[in-house]
Amino acid sequence: MRPICNYRCADCFSGMGTGTRQLDGALSWDETRRILDCAHDLGVLSVEISGEGEPLMDRTRLEQIIQHNNDLGMLTTIFTNGSLLDENFLTLCVDNNVSIAISLDYLNQEGYEQDVCRRGSFDVLMRNVELARDILGGYQISDNGSAVYRLAIHSIVGGRNLDEISRISDFCGGEVGAEILHSVAPIANVGNAVAHPELTIVSEEMVNDVVDEFSRGDLILCDSAVDECGSDRCATFYYGLGIRHNGDVLFDAHAYETAGAIGNLRDSDVNFDLGVLARRQRELVGLFYRDFGAGFCPLRHSNYADFVRYLNGSRDD
Numbered sequence: 624m625r626p627i628c629n630y631r632c633a634d635c636f637s638g639m640g641t642g643t644r645q646l647d648g649a650l651s652w653d654e655t656r657r658i659l660d661c662a663h664d665l666g667v668l669s670v671e672i673s674g675e676g677e678p679l680m681d682r683t684r685l686e687q688i689i690q691h692n693n694d695l696g697m698l699t700t701i702f703t704n705g706s707l708l709d710e711n712f713l714t715l716c717v718d719n720n721v722s723i724a725i726s727l728d729y730l731n732q733e734g735y736e737q738d739v740c741r742r743g744s745f746d747v748l749m750r751n752v753e754l755a756r757d758i759l760g761g762y763q764i765s766d767n768g769s770a771v772y773r774l775a776i777h778s779i780v781g782g783r784n785l786d787e788i789s790r791i792s793d794f795c796g797g798e799v800g801a802e803i804l805h806s807v808a809p810i811a812n813v814g815n816a817v818a819h820p821e822l823t824i825v826s827e828e829m830v831n832d833v834v835d836e837f838s839r840g841d842l843i844l845c846d847s848a849v850d851e852c853g854s855d856r857c858a859t860f861y862y863g864l865g866i867r868h869n870g871d872v873l874f875d876a877h878a879y880e881t882a883g884a885i886g887n888l889r890d891s892d893v894n895f896d897l898g899v900l901a902r903r904q905r906e907l908v909g910l911f912y913r914d915f916g917a918g919f920c921p922l923r924h925s926n927y928a929d930f931v932r933y934l935n936g937s938r939d940d
């Protein structure tokens with residue numbers, strides 16, 4: 624999706640509002656469809672749109688992607704700030720096997736609007752969350768006994784909102800069995816967060832305690848990694864391939880500093896073959912875990928900046 628947003632969150636991964644995002648070179652619909660078709664041919668089951676911006680700002684393209692994924696039998700998950708949700712879009716989600724994660728880090732008007740930098744946004748969000756709860760809320764029990772949700776609230780914990788998370792958890796309905804899955808993750812010190820030390824200079828232990836206590840579902844973590852490599856890993860990173868609006872492939876979703884190190888789908892030696900780029904990305908994943916560190920998320924790892932320097936240095940050589 625194109626990197627455009629109607630908010631300017633203090634912690635934004637994607638650096639929205641800093642004027643650093645290039646809008647040009649966006650993939651056409653034909654190119655996007657080609658990528659989705661290739662993903663399907665490679666056995667991809669699920670497409671996550673976690674946004675370099677707000678996905679609903681580019682609604683025509685978003686709806687094209689949702690419908691095409693569903694035609695191919697792939698699931699779609701969308702992260703959204705929730706401001707532009709409406710009944711038509713939520714019904715389209717029901718009809719096309721889409722799950723939604725709405726971002727919410729503060730359950731009070733002042734804290735929320737200060738964070739997203741938009742006056743009047745809290746009431747709009749509360750109205751839209753209730754609409755989403757009516758249309759997408761609840762869960763089904765799958766064949767393996769897991770509860771499958773269509774609607775989540777995703778909260779990022781940092782230095783300013785440690786006390787908000789229990790209230791958001793109650794708002795979702797508390798324990799497993801609630802209408803909204805509450806997923807909680809620690810803040811990463813990248814993007815806009817770098818200029819906001821009040822968000823990131825916080826005891827890691829306190830943040831992890833809040834995550835452990837209140838995160839009701841592993842929207843981010845995949846259990847399968849524990850058997851395979853002995854620890855939790857981010858599922859987006861472990862199984863996924865991050866693709867930007869212009870076809871650049873990233874080391875991980877939101878790892879914009881790594882753009883160019885792996886390649887672009889339009890490169891003549893790639894020609895939209897996702898498999899080629901996925902293999903290059905997997906080699907770098909191996910190198911990251913071997914030489915730079917462990918942990919569930921590379922962007923949250925203290926050696927991430929060193930890894931980026933290494934990547935960019937090896938490209939210059």
Ligand SMILES: C[S@@+](CC[C@H](N)C(=O)[O-])C[C@H]1O[C@@H](n2cnc3c(N)ncnc32)[C@H](O)[C@@H]1O
Nearest residue numbers: 634635636673674676677702703704726810811
């Ligand atoms: C970058 S946003 C894009 C999608 C949409 N605009 C939204 O806000 O949900 C995707 C997710 O990243 C989270 N996020 C943003 N900045 C972050 C940071 N510095 N650390 C961890 N998560 C962050 C947001 O809260 C959101 O849930």
Ligand code: SF4
Nearest residue numbers: 628632635639676704
């Ligand atoms: S976190 Fe999402 S809503 Fe907030 S500025 Fe970034 S892209 Fe926009």
